[in-house]
Amino acid sequence: GQQVMQIPQYQHVQEGEDFTTYCNSSTTLSNIQWYKQRPGGHPVFLIQLVKSGEVKKQKRLTFQFGEAKKNSSLHITATQTTDVGTYFCRGDASGTYKYIFGTGTRLKVLA
Amino acid sequence: DVKVTQSSRYLVKRTGEKVFLECVQDMDHENMFWYRQDPGLGLRLIYFSYDVKMKEKGDIPEGYSVSREKKERFSLILESASTNQTSMYLCASSPHRADPEETQYFGPGTRLLVL
Incomplete structure (x- = not known):
């Protein structure tokens, strides 16, 4: 069946460093x-491609x-502590509502 | 602003109990979804509904059923809760039946623990 892999699973960066997460279908x-x-929160839409x-x-x-x-891919330049959270991609191959979510990348930003 | 609410943030149930999770959206959305979220597995679709009384199975419907008697309300039912159903349950909605590219709006989630 359709799969969407997301890497890395976790990423710790120092504040100011860049961060990238990748989705592969x-x-x-x-x-x-x-x-x-966000930690303790629910997924919130960022963008659609x-x-x-x-490129957006x-x-x-x-x-x-x-x-x-x-x-x-999602790339964050010069991370800030407000960027902390889990980033998910959501793919759809068939034009139905059976979306496939990536496993998520949890980002931690160290001040 | 779209608001999606879920009946409980935290729930503790015993094995074998019948569990109802309720979701309500206030924006007249046609589509509603139930997901479970587990570490390392992301969000997995349990059921979705594109109209009142209509439902479609997602990827992991076993052990669950749903009910959509009114447009704004979508209920997830665990007929006989089991420990492997301990998870975070997320409800979502999106506006129009005919547009799968739409944004989904998520509720705050219900963290269910089955003992």
């Missing part, structure tokens, strides 16, 4: 969404969708 995705879950090779930026966050629409 076994099948071509129609779109990918990214969510952030639809087009092959698409939100302040210090840069999101990419691969040319083959099978992988995606």
Whole structure:
């Protein structure tokens, strides 16, 4: 069945360092969404990517969708303590509601 | 602002008990979802519903059932709770049946412990 792998599972960085998490799908995705879950909180939508090779930026966050629409990345420049949380990607191959969430990357930022 | 609420933040039940988890959204969304979240496994879809009285199985429906009698309310039922159903349960909604690319809005979650 369809799988979306996300790496790394955990990442500890010093405040000010950069951070990247990667999502890789076994099948071509129609779109990918990214969510952030703060400790003790619930997932909150960040962004959606639809087009092959698409790049979107939100302040210090840069999101990419691969040319083959099978992988995606989220890059945070100069992390801050407010970036702490778990980042999930959500993929959909079939255009249905059976989304597949990545396993998440838990980011810890050390001040 | 979209609000998705869940009936309990924390719940402790005994093996064999029937458990009801309720989710309510206040934005007239057509789609509602139930996920469970476990460390290292991410979010896994249990059931979703795209209309009143309509339901579809997700990836892990075994041991669960759902009910959607009203548009704003989606209930998850554990007919006979087991210890392997100890987990965080997240409800979500999204606006329109015909648009799978839409954003999902999540509730705060219910952390269920089955003893």
